[in-house]
Amino acid sequence: MPVSPEYLHLVYPELAPFPALLYGRNSVDHTGQGSSVADQLHDGEALCEKYGWPVADTFQDTGVSASRHGKKVRKDFDALIKAIQEQRGRIVVAFEASRYYRDLEQYVRLRKACQQANVLLCYNETVYDLSKPVDRKLTAQDALAAEAEADSIQERNARTGRRLAEQGKPNGPLLWGFQRKYDENTGALIGQFLHPVHAPLARQAWTDLDSGKTLHSVAKWLRELGDEAARANGIQWQAQHVRAMLLNPAYLGKRTFKGEIIGDAQWPALLEGPEGEALFYRVKQRLEDPSRWHGKDAKVTHLLSRIALCGECGDHARLVMGKRYENKIFAVCSVKSDTALRKERLEAYVETAVLEWLSSPAARAAFFPESGERAAEAEKTSARLEKMRAQLREARELATKFDVETEDFFLSPMALAQLERTLRPKIKDAEEQLKGLTAGVPQTLQELILGSDPWAAWFGDEEAGQPGLSLEQKREVLRKIVTIRLFKASVRGVQKIEPGRITLSFIGQPGYVERPISLKEYARQQQEAAVTALTTAATRYRKASEKR
Structure with missing residues (x-):
């Protein structure tokens, strides 16, 4: 039978003075109503002091679920099991059963460790000896209740999340670039709004990627801003964090559920209007391009490395830069090393040809055909999409309102389901069409093609105080507009650029490939x-x- 702590020394005198292992745990608690780990450990220490149990060690898992639905590893719980097995304590103390486990598998694991090491278990100020069948039965019943409660919480959270998503309301972690306001009296959420400091920085991240900068460089810039751009969880910005943000349609004012856009959100768009959508989808297209080099592209120091191709081997063979002949850098085929040319000569030839093409009518025709018609079509598609979304929002609202006179809802669940089945595919098609119409041309490329002097934009103009493009921006432009191939010289060892040795196929021309294979x-x-x-x-x- 369970024992009260005050009688423990009488029942188990051989285990005295009962060195204790304290354990505390909590899940993420946005409301602040739950018992914190510090409070749990404080109560445990007070209990040990009251009955004269010396504290041998303390373990705590903060912000970690104990249920089977949890995704984080409970490192200190694992350490607690090891401490029990090593008999570093004679009694384990926690606030309540659910602190130890909300999963029967974890209960069995703890019970087995305590039983084999002859260690007592204490929670709710009651001590259990797990070598006794009665105590095992009682603790197992508590474990079942804790697991059932965890499943109920999971189901409740899932229903709440689905309902909030359908209403377009925020849920879960706060998006960086936004802030939330709560009612001072009730603590209820009033709404989600743009953050005065973070929102402009977030917009700049999209602009920087659109101009050709890399995820690594944007993450570095945000880290260098320090507290001004700090994330809520305290983790420093890395490339994967920037990528996740830039691909999140919530910044367009769209509500997603399980990875899919289900409607408009009840918060303002950080990227507003057709221009904002165009910027978002340009960046999305770039980040999801399968031809992007995901190796160490952030550290590339050569303009044409892994962009130019070997004309002899095929479009799978990229050129890489290596030192050959008197420590000079050459562009060399990465597959057979059968073509090679001095880096400086190749880059000078390519840059000259590219800038001449950017200054020509052919470049304007390639990237800005029928721009007026395209803009009009995008506006028409956007208006049609908004009407369908509005119709669906209105239908969902009618399905929740009750008509007192007819004693029925204004719109039946079956009618709503039918409307959803009809509108959802049309909305998705319109969204895809709008993506294609608004994807447009990256800002850097627009400035090069439509500007008065592409050479100054590319290299910079010191007298006018105009900086040139960075290496990563130049590389992104080249990826977008041209396929570069290097062939063998007529005679081995010749470094002269003979006719046909370097070919450039610009977008829309024969030989251009959207990406190397x-x-x-x-x-x-x-x-x-x-x-x-x-x-x-x-x-x-x-x-x-x-x-x-």
Whole structure:
């Protein structure tokens, strides 16, 4: 039977003075109503002091769930199990059963450790000896109740999250760039609004990526801002944090649920209007481009490294920069090393040809065809999309209102479901169409094509105080507009740029490829070609045999 702490020394005199292992845990508690880990440990220390139990060690898991739904590892709980197994204490003390476990598997794990090490378990100011069947039964019942409560909380949170999503209200962690306001009396959420300091910085992140900067450089810039751009969780900005933010449609004022946009949000868009949407989808298109080099691109120090291709091997063979011949840097084929040219000569040739093309009518025609018609179509699609979204919002609202006279809802659940089935595909199609119409041209490329002097924009103008493009911006422009191929010289060792040795295929021209193919894709193409050739040969042989 369970024992009260005051009688413990009489029942188990051989275990005295009962060195205690204290454990505290809590989940994320946005309301501040739950018992904090510090409060739990304070109560445990007071209990130990009251009954003369020396505290041997303390363990705490903050912001970690004990249920099977939890995603974080309880490191201190694992350490507690190890301490029990090593008999570093004779009694384990916690605030209540649910602090230890909300999952039967974890209960069994703790029970087994205590039973084998002859360590007592204490919670709710009651001591249990898990070597006794009665105590095991009582603690198992508490474990079942804790697990059931955890499942109820999970279901309740899921329903709340779904309801808030349908209403377009915020839920969960605060988006960086926003702030929330609460009622001073009730603590209820009033709404989510743009943060006066963080919002402009967030917008700048999209602008920087659109201009050709990398995720790493934007993350570094945010880190250098210090407290001005600090994240709520205290974790420093890294490239993956910036990427997650830039791909989140919530910044367009859209509400998502389980990764899908389900309607408009009840907070202002950080990226407003058609221009904001165009900026968002340009950056999204760039970040999700499968041809982007995800290796160490942030540390690349050469303009054409892994952008230019080997014309001899094919579009899977990128040029890399390496030192050859008297420590000079050459662009070399990464597959066979069968083509090579001095880096400076290749870069000078490419930059000159690219800037001449950017100054030509061909560049304007490639990126700005029928710009007026495109803008009008985007505006028309946007208006149609908003009407469908408004119709769906109104229908959802009617489905929640009750007509006293007819004693029925203004819109039946079946009618709402039918409308949702009809409108959702149309809304999705309109969103995809709008993405294509508003994706547009990156800001840096617009300035190069439409500006008066692409050379000054590219290299900079010291007299006018105009900075040139950074290396990463230049690389992003090249990826967007041209496919560069390097071929062998007519005679081995010749470094002169002979006609046809470097070819540039600009967007819209024969030879331009949107992205180089991967080695895996190239191998698949080679395999398919071999199968086709073998099949053709077999067919010819069969036909020849039939004629004989």
